[in-house]
Amino acid sequence: MIAAAEYARRRRQLMRMAGEDAAVIVAAAPERMRNADAPWPYRQHSDFHYLSGFGEPDSILALLPGRSQGEAVLFCRERDAERERWDGERLGTERAAEQLKLDDAFPIEDIDDILPGMIEGRARLYCHFGAEPEFDARLLGWMRRLRSARGGGVVPKEFVALGHLLHDLRLYKSKAELALMKQSASIAAKAHLAAMRVARPGVAEYEVEGELLRVMRGNGAVPAFPPTVAGGANACVMHYQANRARLRDGDLLLVDAGAEVDCYASDITRTYPVGGKFSPEQRALYDIVLSAQAAAIDEVRPGQVFSAAHDVAVEVITEGLCALGLIKGTPAKAIASGAYRKFFPGKTGHWLGLDVHDVGDYRVDGEPRLLEPGMVVTVEPGVYIDPDERSVPERWRGIGIRIEDDVAVGRDGPQVLTGDVPKGIEELEDLLGSRAS
The missing domain is CATH 3.90.230.10 (Creatinase/methionine aminopeptidase superfamily)
Structure with missing residues (x-):
């Protein structure tokens, strides 16, 4: 196992490379169906795993260099006794923030209301745009929400391929x-x-x-x-x-x-x-x-x-x-x-x-x-x-x-x-x- 402190170190290193005027958004791998209602075994997206060690779907990691309220924020599923009876235990927001050494965690259902404000005013947005259509649509929705905000929110001017920074880090194994x-x-x-x-x-x-x-x-x-x-x-x-x-x-x-x-x-x-x-x-x-x-x-x-x-x-x-x-x-x-x-x-x-x-x-x-x-x-x-x-x-x-x-x-x-x-x-x-x- 890799210690939570090492994942935190990786996040800090990536944020230093991105700069304080940038934001980094990484989505967890989606669950995929093999056929009918039979899913493929779930395997986390490698970049998401590299930065968090978190193995659950329906999650998004936001890295916000210099943000006073916290730089590393996770959006994930909340605890739900009924769903966990069917799908297995979830870590939940409170335990995720504590165990993964994150600054904060919010329910994934609230991301549309919270994340646009977090990235407002950032000059650049690092992400894997073009890899997952569902994530792309959600990302564009956040940009529209910022533009339509009262007074007009400041939308990042650049979308930058995250792999340019992150994949160089992954070459060197600890x-x-x-x-x-x-x-x-x-x-x-x-x-x-x-x-x-x-x-x-x-x-x-x-x-x-x-x-x-x-x-x-x-x-x-x-x-x-x-x-x-x-x-x-x-x-x-x-x-x-x-x-x-x-x-x-x-x-x-x-x-x-x-x-x-x-x-x-x-x-x-x-x-x-x-x-x-x-x-x-x-x-x-x-x-x-x-x-x-x-x-x-x-x-x-x-x-x-x-x-x-x-x-x-x-x-x-x-x-x-x-x-x-x-x-x-x-x-x-x-x-x-x-x-x-x-x-x-x-x-x-x-x-x-x-x-x-x-x-x-x-x-x-x-x-x-x-x-x-x-x-x-x-x-x-x-x-x-x-x-x-x-x-x-x-x-x-x-x-x-x-x-x-x-x-x-x-x-x-x-x-x-x-x-x-x-x-x-x-x-x-x-x-x-x-x-x-």
Whole structure:
């Protein structure tokens, strides 16, 4: 858990960046229906969570720098015994203000009467305009109310995208955030190990998925995203989601799954032989990907550009594929022409945090961003040879391999958060060979 004092510190930092003539408004995620009257499991908006730690819907956070009556104000649902009997306990305005270290809290039903006056006279309004139509309509209603006030209220002259300020803050993880991410990674690692024990010929992809979810839920986490469980040529589909096929002896299984703890995510991918042993072709390609990942992880250091990990992974993979004859010509020409993208179409990683593909710019003023301590990235090179790829011999076709770990930028170099899941060829074969029959 992250202490309420840390959320308060984040709010103060954001308000300093916004300036005393600005206001910041952040809405909670709405509840969404899956179908008919069945809702999706509720998950708070990441920015709202980052600034409040409050997990309820129907809430709006207003930050008002310099306001003498209180700078941090929450509008949320009041206690309601009848509704709580159906939907569960609510924190309520009084407890929310106290427990979340806010200056004040008001009933969400009163926001139309209270909030316009709070933002009157502010020069700028920071918000996520354009993300949720219902919130946009409400925001425009507050502006109309200000303009129609007796004497004409002073309406903010600028609407500014909140992400410009807030998402830069989220790039740098505190000790408490890193602790949650390590916990998330540990649970995801347990889930991957459990999946390896059940993955064998004849088992369905969805059975492996079920084991992943069982372990995550059993350890107090939820899945950070729908897992990919891709046997054989299914692994060549970059975002495979069907998870319906049966696993076959001789195929590889690619499993991409992460856990989420208190909204903080992990993201791990492992690829291994269903039958327990790599074929010569699988071993050769796997060794290339593993070498590329090791070289890329070594680039996750303070002062290095974000793109360095991808650049070195491209070099290692292209050299390996050229050595195997799967790409013709020299590695330098294959990189210059982009020929390697046929087998390595993606990037090597992304920011990780409250979102799996976390917020934050990858380039600053047109240049690749420099890595700094506290940032967390994934490192996930891969090789994917389409089953219909006629430019290579048949024995190589339909092989998809990705290896992914979560890596924090430490002051002294990379810190792998997901190292509990084996990825060496011998390690994997030993583990898979020890499975009970």
